[in-house]
Amino acid sequence: MKRVLFVDDEPRVLDGLKRMLYPLRNEWRMAFVTSGREALELLEQSDYEVLVTDLRMPEMSGVELLAKVVSRHPQVVRMVLSGTADQEIAVRSATLAHQYLVKPCDAATIRATVGRAFSLRVMLDDPALKQLISGLHNLPSVPSLYLRLMEVLRSLDVSPKEVAEVVSQDIGMTAKVLQMANSALFGIQRQITDPTQAVIYLGPEMVRQLVLVASAFSAFQPKSLRHFSIERLQIHSLAVGGLARRIAQSLELSPAALDYAFVGGLLHDVGKLLLACNYPERYDEAMRHASEEGVLDRIAEVQTFGTTHAEVGAYLLWLWALPDPITEIVLRHHEFPADPAAVYSPSVAVHVADALGNGGFDPDAVACLTAVGLGEKLAGWQRSSRETRLGRGSHVEAHPVCGR
Ligand SMILES: [Fe+2]
Ligand SMILES: [Fe+2]
Known part of the structure; x- marks a missing residue:
């Protein structure tokens, strides 16, 4: 079962997602939180495989959250679900997120997109590779x-x-x-x-x-x-x-x-x-x-x-x-x-x-x-x-x- 973590500062949006994704409850174990801080705490505690985050959030923005996840939990699939029209934010997140979804988005699209991003990660899920990568000191960020x-x-x-x-x-x-x-x-x-x-x-x-x-x-x-x-x-x-x-x-x-x-x-x-x-x-x-x-x-x-x-x-x-x-x-x-x-x-x-x-x-x-x-x-x-x-x-x- 995939573990998917959703982050959005608006509880209304999270409620909508919960309702919409309810039919997937047998395929995904889902958690919903309202801030980047809570998301990072959860990621520390348990093994989430997919993160789906909003971009515009008070305190920690989606871009900041994604950057932290890249460095602390590189194995997590990173996705954006955002309604932002702000170009700069969108550009900055594009190299941090594997997939970018625009609100409003239906359950079928979210399911298919998570599935696609996830399948490549599964192919790269090899203990020897993970160990090797975690020891790399020269892993440049996007230029x-x-x-x-x-x-x-x-x-x-x-x-x-x-x-x-x-x-x-x-x-x-x-x-x-x-x-x-x-x-x-x-x-x-x-x-x-x-x-x-x-x-x-x-x-x-x-x-x-x-x-x-x-x-x-x-x-x-x-x-x-x-x-x-x-x-x-x-x-x-x-x-x-x-x-x-x-x-x-x-x-x-x-x-x-x-x-x-x-x-x-x-x-x-x-x-x-x-x-x-x-x-x-x-x-x-x-x-x-x-x-x-x-x-x-x-x-x-x-x-x-x-x-x-x-x-x-x-x-x-x-x-x-x-x-x-x-x-x-x-x-x-x-x-x-x-x-x-x-x-x-x-x-x-x-x-x-x-x-x-x-x-x-x-x-x-x-x-x-x-x-x-x-x-x-x-x-x-x-x-x-x-x-x-x-x-x-x-x-x-x-x-x-x-x-x-
Ligand atoms: Fe080769
Ligand atoms: Fe070659």
Whole structure:
């Protein structure tokens, strides 16, 4: 049974929720409190799995409560149920909450949304992972430039130039965003050299995601390790992001799925950065073992940490409240779906791009792609991957690096 905690300063609203959610009493154990302070007390005392909070509250605001829950109870699923039209509050909570619901909201919507947010958490509910994460000292919060960009993007009539101006405030960030933009647009006639063009070609939403990716890479700067190179990982990530997007395109996925494939591809190995930053000696040793013994990186990681970079990376993105499809891509990037119907997805695009980027491909996956009629496309993707690695059409030279 899920334990769900509702917080709203208006008793009337809580009464309404109680009545509306009464039919769910056999599925959820629910508690209703009127302040952030009471909510934190309850969270200390017992294991709530989901928090649903209002934003505008006296004493402790919903944003403050969410931030406290992120640091004290990171495993709790965080949701907002608010009627606030205040943009700033909404923006600030967007990176703290996994889901955002607007009042009034019916029981079916609340149930479905809690269910969705909860299912990903269940996948990440692994004791070894939890222990590892709780020991991390370098777990950066959501970058401030990203928050500023979200604020700008909330206004409906924002121009590409205005978005570009925000990105340009950070030169290092601009360079990284342009580099990623060029890898996404592999094959267009010319290179993109200024942020305004990047916004025009990719759209402001994609640029926002790129800022987040670039921030993740700058947030983790592991000291130089002998058996792990952050530079090579960045090159690999760019190549996988770009290729995953092209694969998604050739699978005729929706525009949103193309974006997920690209961003998911860029971030798929972010867990490696997290491990290398927080446990440099142990990670270096694991990677030494992987390369000298010829075992997959993820197997060496399991032997050392009890979990892999896929789970660790997905957990970080879950904490950052990134869209669930991206977190799921990262979590599953080593798997090929057992169900042939699931092949047409951004997750598979990233899986295939990663496998090709590493120069290897699981024969079962080849058989599966062939069985669903994608055998011919695979040859084309292999060509694209080789071209990416040779640096044609992109200004980075990619190598197969991450032993997955
Ligand atoms: Fe990987
Ligand atoms: Fe990889």
